[in-house]
Amino acid sequence: MRLAVRRPYGFSEFNDWGDIDGGAWAGLKIDPVIAGQAVRWLRNRAPAVAEDQPWFMAVNFVNPHDIMSFDYGGTPQVRLPFGLAHAVVAKKAADIPVYRKRWDFPLPASLRDDLSGAARRWPSTRGCSTPSSGPWPTTSIGTTA
Template sequence: MTDKTDSSRNPSRRAVLGAGAGLLSAAAGGMATPARAELGELSLPAKAPEQPPPGYNILFVLVDQEHFFEKWPFPVPGREYLKKYGTAFLNHQNASQVCSSARSVVYTGQHIQHTGVFDNMEAPWQANMSTTVGTIGDRLRQLGYHAAYQGKWHLSANIDAAKKPVDASLLTNRKIIESYGFADFLGVGDLIDGALGGYSFDNFSTESAVTWLRTKARELKAQGQPWFMAVNLVNPHDVMYVNSDAPGEVVQGKHAAYPIDRPPDNEIYVAEWDVPLPATRHQLLNTPDRPRAHYEYQATQ
């Protein structure tokens, strides 16, 4: 049986950019202040050009654990702006829902049997994704792009060495990300992926990206070199680590697999929206139509 893993390692510039119009979340030209989107307003993506203009820059924004809405039940002006003037995934299907596996598919375009990432990096049996697996960064570099990366990684455990931000080696982390085809990483590693990680670190990732756009991107423009910037935000992933126990009860927090925390006293986190919950919200966990894993996980708590 012929191994076709590397059959698309050297695509043409035209092929990648043509696919990029439907693959990447936002094509960045000028940046403007988004207008406020009304509740439930549906923004349609801009039509991709038949032929990308020279120096077609790409800003790719990835968020973590977000439910898909055709129409958002509350205002999200920033993302609606990106959706209107960029490209959004409206029919993306993911068969590898654990974080590291899913991210390996996103950033390589290959299935997990080729990326070698079958579980999250925290699992003792899961090895780092090999640097021989071609990434978006590798492919775009072949086409003359400067590929950069900011925010959450979760594709190699070697970037998760520090337990506190002050102990993180920025240079070591940058070299790790560089080995996967992405330059200019500025971050403390994947310790940002935990309780209140998005609340605590997403602003840092965003500001790092904005600073890059105001500095490095301008240098590249002057040199006539196109760029790709991946901005990886944690939220709404904070919901995974929320302590939802009612006052005086200890259910979720009794044997939590990961550290959990109460939502912070912040206007975004304390806001309430009148959004109907799905019918399965109060469904018993051991009914035949539910995955057995739901019940087994709850039974361990």
């Protein structure tokens, strides 16, 4: 969509560098760039824009969406359709401190709630990610690199 078309909707400074898909390590590589662009805009443009009108800024990071291409080891839970195996390449955690830390936490008790009496939407919501991400875990797991 061209800038002239977006401008009336408030997207005159929309970043048009394409959709960042959240592939393996995308957040690790791209999120600092996204944050830097946001800080630069806040420093350089926000004061002038704020003089004329209220404004809203959305900064959309790749993380945590790149978790779908994280290699947990073992057998993949999802089989990609024919011809798409190249689209999602799984990688192990990068060798940096935040990925070396162990994040142990219990899963919420509500994860195992009986949804048979709930509105029809709730049971389907729980299972909607299974085709793309695999089944929900039902036991607490910790992550280590």
